[in-house]
Amino acid sequence: EAGVTQSPTHLIKTRGQQATLRCSPISGHTSVYWYQQALGLGLQFLLWYDEGEERNRGNFPPRFSGRQFPNYSSELNVNALELEDSALYLCASSPWTGGPVGGYTFGSGTRLTVV
């Protein structure tokens, strides 16, 4: 069974540009989560999507947005990139039946560098 796949693995953008990161969950998982891990900082929760809807978001500005497609894959968009957006962006998926069920499976991440 394929795990959570993220693309691209590395992305280099210049300040002010937009970045799009993609995530494909494990088959059967309807929930997708996005996290940011900036250098020297811990993991920060960004967004949670389930059944195509944004269910919750962390304390990030509106230029961080995303969506979930009918096949449950997801995109994370970061507009007007700033240098401090440079980080590892991790995606995870899980099944969801109204409460946390089972574990979460993480992708290997997209390393975004803003220059």
Add this chain to the structure above:
Amino acid sequence: KNEVEQSPQNLTAQEGEFITINCSYSVGISALHWLQQHPGGGIVSLFMLSSGKKKHGRLIATINIQEKHSSLHITASHPRDSAVYICAGANTGNQFYFGTGTSLTVIP
């Protein structure tokens, strides 16, 4: 103050030692997760707990809801256990509060 605190921040152990990593949280959560992060960023979900104790191989995780405390134990530690271990609390909105992690090095 972080909603989830872990200790110690860094831990070095000899192969074979029994290891304990502690996690305390101050927010209301519905589940507590232990994650393992390897160099390069790969993350593995080890346990999800809402009460009691879980065991998987040499790993044991416990949680005390009243005291808002969880522990991760590694028995018979091995160099391949070297990684960063992260404690995370999740509320009913699936919002995660992450600890800053414990960097474990197991020396042969």
